[in-house]
Amino acid sequence: MTAPASPATATGVLDFAELPPTPARLREIAAVVALLAGTGLLYLWNLGASGWANSFYAAAVQAGSQNWTALLFGSSDAANAITVDKTPGALWVMGISARLFGFNSWSMLVPQALFGVAAVGVLYAAVRRVSGPRAALLAGAVLALTPAAALMFRFNNPDALLVLSLVAAAYCVLRALDATSSAWWMPLAGLAIGVGFLAKMLQAFLVAPGFALVFLLAADLSWRSRLMRMLAGGAALVVSAGWYLVLVAVWPASARPYIGGSQHNSILELALGYNGLGRLTGNETGGLGNLNFDVGWARLLGGEMAGQISWLLPAALIATVAGVCITWRAPRTDRTRAALLLWGSWLLVTAVVFSYMSGIMHPYYTVALAPAIAASLATGTALLWRRRADIRAATTLAGMVLITAVLGFIVLKHNSEWLPWLRWTVLVVGLAAGLLMLVIGRLAPSVVRVLAAVALVAGLAAPAAYSIATAATPHHGAIPSAGPSAGFGGPPGFLDASKPGAELVALVNADAADYTWAAAAVGSNNAAGYQLATGAPVMAIGGFNGTDPAPSLAEFQADVAAGRIHYFVGESLMHGWGGRPGGSEGTGSGGSKDVAQEISAWVSANFQAKTVDGVTVYDLSA
Template structure:
């Protein structure tokens, strides 16, 4: 994306612009611009995400200050800044951090719209929902029930309220779907293949694969691919408290519920109370119901949780009511103690310390004799000590595929709260039954059939070899190496010796080809692209290895035209093929067909440093 404006706009995975990401590329545009200016490195990719998390905490603090004063602002900012899963995902290049920033901005505009009953601020909130859509698609629209309900509670004529919501909704719709509409209008032969789709259609990618495809009960594999990451346990009412999610986000969920009840009891302005209540309930229900997800999806809860707790505490303080503050702090301390004891390890003494701090805070609040600064400081410790510790320990446990906080196994599967599986100090490897081993490529995608392909003029597949990166072709002879971690490698810090040797061999032998080599799956191609400093590799099958890019006919045409000369052994990573070789059993996907064809028409080149098939 940093080397070609075409790749930048479409979100292409590879320098040749073959296939896109499996999502709208909005959250990657800022990191791509930073890389374009400063060159590729791990910090250039990750720093913008970290700064987005900082900005989200600050903007949430500003919003809470507007709701209930400086005290609320400080508490809300602290809650967001110490949400463990947000800290973890902010240290990666996942799109979640920019999405949380978009939610914080939306909350800021929404509060002003509800307080001032102004169309301009409501339109701004709708537009910011659209901005958030560019970062994380349909999940951004989950804000609208809260925004609409809150605005309907404002004191205006019904005609005015409905008209304002209709205008803001129209703006939100346009600002959400402009990229999808533009890409859909561009002929398939003039752009990359849309990743994780059966029909090379951005509407399918957004509303199928990234929408209905996340709910297994409604997934229609004949219309769109289904992808349900297996990292957060089974759906259910108590899902946020299972072994995979409790330590990531659940620390303040019960306290937030208590806080929302308190806002209703204290008769806090109704429209604002509705906004916080519906927002929190909608997102909690969504994360509890989705068929499968990464833990870091739940980072979006940080904003409504922080606003609800901070507003209730500050409102109670203003009203000189002690019992609401005691109820919130006591609930947070009890929750921390329960999760900490279930987690084991370092969490036990830290959570006990938080529970003690909560008890001291309750005593100070009850006595009303302690200085305000002292009681506030102790109260914050009683609220946030354990999640802060989980956030801090995350530094030693980086992961690029599935970021998690507190040292939990990176690829945990099922399990329930209290079981200890996957929790720090449990004495296990963190894998519950059926878990995906750490470091493996994410699974859960239903194999997709070949989509209608068609070839561009000259026999090249649709979207191939356009807008390639400068120096990205095989002729460039880019020096092996590269900087930063490799996808899927967690803490890996650059190319392996095997990668370096293979790339040097390919650069010497693949001169004149569009692609240095073809490999199966975008993640396999990614580590080679990084290691070769932007060399061009054909990612057969896209992200999940199931995209019809290229089709068998298109791949054969590439070989015959000399655009692809070598195919790297897939090592049994994709489509259920294990044990090496290029056979994938009965799988009828385009990738499987290409593997079979390569096995029949190409031969292993003995001079290569690893298993490489020479074709053509």
């Protein structure tokens, strides 16, 4: 297979807005509108069914809608006791939406769904610049129909903003490759990655080395221009990500909430430790590490991960390798090879990190792979399809279809009671289409078009069905999982918030305005349940899982003595975990575990307990 000319010149691929008003353009516009409208329908339909979704973040959105300081720092409560364990970029958007439209499930979740629609649109634009509108439509459809995407763009975790930011950064890098491109494209790419950092910290940086290397190797510019623009992009990244770290570091600790997820009230410790190297090594204070003990190359293809992301992962890897081989001898500035390397580096680096990290690794993290899979698959497939008369390209296409069909059958088999006919249909149709690909060069054009359509349907049917099932299933708790309700994952509502009864809600609400915190509870999920039910600030002792050393016993005693806390809600075990609040024994540091224990022991020894709706409550004002 010989190397092609750069598609930007060989196929006349132009920016969407530059196309002349021809019937072909009108058909493309209609297709793009259908893609985005379908994505919007999938992500917005029945969105409110998930309620508060992840109550941990919902409580922070509620707090931000009530207090500007809480919005700025991502505090779990409007009285600013402690923050969530992430930078609050995603919370800012949801909080502002709640301020504009009132705090409710829709005002919180609609921005997440719109992030998803925007990500599909930007990915379409990025792939179209290199491979044309058909490949771009395929990429957009694959992203939209990835189950992990259908989950996260309907949920209030920070992954939605992270994915949109990284797709935007990739688009900017591809724009920066052209000789006539503006010098602003690389700084804009750095800015986008910085926004991703503000959403989910160091995970956003996984794509940066690959993006920088592709720009240095493939940009149609002099070495000096490439180096200067890359440095400008790096500077923009540092500024857009670092300004918030500096802000938190210089802000007086007494005038802001404690930084949740850290052991020393440090945003830098949170970024580099709990949300940084700790995720790789498993050395996270308060973290659970890898509960499945599935570290290894097959992690993403098995267990719960498979249903989230694995469907087209092997095909995307094959398409990337094949595409790079086809374009190996192309000029240095070849756009197709540059795009394959860009998307491929994103895919490979992120997949390897996810496969081998020993720290916290939840299945929904895999949504970060979805754009890279979609773009790599579409770009490589477009190259192979143009060479389908070559037996090597035909064999590669056949292998991609066959592997996808078999993998889809295996993943669907794990849900043997859910649509059993679907897995057999995917397998039979996929195998038939794959085998016919071997002789595609001998088939009539009309048959080839039908075969292409059948192969696409066979490849997308399983993830599409899983995504529709995901959209039709309400999701709650801190560890949601895509797929039908009978699929993988822990029990419904795993790590979900407490759900107080009416009598307890009325008790906490009574005279809540007279106190800084209407109540206190160990662990953010417990506190979030009471806060969301009452609308009053509730102190989350110990942060997310009760292992942060905040507040100290002395600080808590001082707040009680000053009349700032009304009730202490005891017996607040986190849903789905055994043992004391904050996880099983042996997790976290002994010192931080002692803080929650000391506070609980001090309260029980000095205040009278009463039971309300089956929950032990202490009146700290008595």
